[in-house]
Amino acid sequence: MLDRRIQPEVNTLEDISFVHPQHFDIKNGIQLHWINTVADDAVKIDLVFDAGSRAEQPALASFANSLLMAGTPKYSADELHARLDGLGGFFHAETSREGATVTLYGLRKNIYALFTLLIEAISEANFPQKEVDQLINQKQQSFKVSSEKVSFIARRLFTQNVFANSPYGTVTQYEDYAKITQEAIQAFHKKHYLQGLQKVCVVGDLDPITIDEMISLVKPMVGELATNFLTEVENTKGEFRQEKEGAVQTAIRIGRILFNRTAEDYLKFSVMNTIFGGYFGSRLMSNIREDKGYTYGIGSGLAEMRKLGYFFISTEVGKDVADKALEEIKHEIERLQTELVSEEELSLVRNYTIGQMLKASDGPFAMMDRYLGVADFGLDYDYYTQKIELVKSITPEEIREMAKKYLKWEDMTVVLAG
Template sequence: MTSTTHRSADEIGRTELGPRPLPPLGPTRAVPLPDVEERVLPNGLRVLAAHRPGVPMVELRLRVPFAGDEPEHPAVAELLASTLLTGTATRDRVGIDDELAAVGADLGVNVDPERLQIGGSGLADGLPDLLGVLADVLTAATHPDGEVARERDRLVERISVARAQPRTIAREALQRKRFGDHPITREMPTGEAVAAVTVEQVRALHAAALVPGGSTLVLVGDIDPANAIAQVEKAVSGWVSDSPARELSTPPPITPSDLLLVHRAGSVQSQLRLSAPALRRHDPRYAALQLANLVFGGYFSSRWMENVREDKGYTYGAHSGIEFVPGGAVLGVETDVASDVTAPALLETRYELGRITAVPPTAAEVDAARAYAVGSLLISLDNQGGLASTLSALAADGLGIDWLRAHPARLESVTVEQVAEAALEFFAPTAFTGVVVGDADVIGARVRALGGITGP
């Protein structure tokens, strides 16, 4: 009987001459992107449809601009989204669920200061049924009294829990610091505001704001695009309005300033949230900024992550990224750390921001970031849901499949010098503002000693 000796991973990865060299990366596999058929229907709804076979499913994304200036708007919008699928003139909640289940479908609703989105999927053959339910809730949702009362109580409880979370507190503080009183900051209503919402307010907002003009519906799946658009037109023919959907106004530009120390009594952790202006996808420098961000803190092998997690052990995770807002974009730099290392973590964060401007990314760093950026983009598009979500986001920004199709080549063509220029312009410590949330009695003295801090 032959004896088999199993080698460890370390033994496999080494030779007598040292670590076994990694094979070179092969060529990037392209993900073929389908053509997108587009049409604006008579009611003003813009429909994009793409044939992506593979599984007999279809993904649906409806985006309705849903801004509002009234103080009560966020609370009413949240309750509207929570009760949209709870009943219509001809279907109750159970009827809606059963009809969707019969075609392997589901729908979900979420809302933020910028838009209300209905998303879901179903069997491609069941698209007419899925569209029938969608059209019914858009035109005839009744927001039943009992359902509104039930969802209102649930929302109040959920919001009270969420508002006690450190990340929620930090996000609200950051939004106010960079955008002031602009409606974009009203991402989560208070429990008191939700408790005060009436059924009449929910129904009135539905009638006034959930409208087709300016809205976009994306369909991706094993469908014939022209036929799918015709099915949409038939289904939503009764969804009409004289007014367009409400677009969120452009928020004010970020003004570089001292960080604000936000006191959270008894907290054993601190949240560091820094932000600076960034670039929209339209800008020819966007690909260079995307790679500069990855080198700094955009993925696990980034400089900042190596410093504050791998080397110093201050945090489990540190991340930087580009966030898109109406008419622009912002950089976000965030991490959560224990109170006793808040000042050191902030010092290292500022150090890394300065280092990427003074010590530009190397060719090896840029190549690694480029491989990650192209690979993660292609992976995200290699399924119907990922493509549908991306097309919906791009459409809201005035871009389409052609931009997406060309972006891997843009990333491949960016030079090391261009990445260095983007790093110098957008990651300079003097470009940032932000907040530090924690127990000021514990972290305040050391954080203030670093300078550039205001607050209690």
């Protein structure tokens, strides 16, 4: 019988048992990745295209992505979605600076029919003028609403200055939506979707014949398109303030260009960042939310891209305490740069970090995400083993060194909007 007066034994995680996907060549080095160790009938398929917002004119990538299921010469948008629903499928599409992903969910018995429907919709998308006009109107109205929010203003100003003088620093203006044409969307689609497939990821208990048939369907979407990612940029250092009449809040964004997980210091920096602002019990939260009561939430992180990354701090505070909040952020940086983290705090962060790794690796769908989290950067699963080892062994001195090396205030882009 279980004695609840006795604390359960705590085991130390030594390693995570990863599932390795099977890889199938499609064409020109592009591959399909497949994990078939799924206990139920659920299937998830991701199609990744070189169709990010860094390419072409502002907003064009977003429009092409949003209208992929807007109709073909054979079916209207309503008819496409009715067929999708009838087969029990769910479709989702999104864009980033560096790519676009189309995701399909369904059950095993209907997945090939769903996949065929999706490929037909993408391959034959004709972007009806009526749908384009409706989306232009929706985007314009949404832009007007968002422009009243200090978080939106700060995010745009931050992007422009962190990625200064590069395509990644381009932000969409209201007038850009009126410049979007059906012809421009069709040209973007032809270049970046019909010839821009970068990878296919399948998670589901399927048979190899179905996988082969899927490869045959997507092979025409692989072209000779060269993918160029931003490799070097320098953020504009200094403080930038934008007033917003009537605002009672001030949005704060602070950051700088750094690196991604291929860098030697990435893992050490990530542990330091967790202590600083990377989880609910972080120093930024403890000080600025819990102690000072300036905000409901504040955090920091390292956003990664294919060739680089950027560090950021983000919060919204009362307009009357914005400068005080800035001083407290500086204070927490200085503490990390001058004082050694206690073993008690470091132990808590170690346990939290490893726990989050376990949570993020639970199940086949999460396992595919873990695989892509290293494969996209030319790494393998050894990265996660190295991370566990470093989290266990990192010292307070190494954490202090990371703060001194990378959190220099004079290197930061500081944005306040409100």
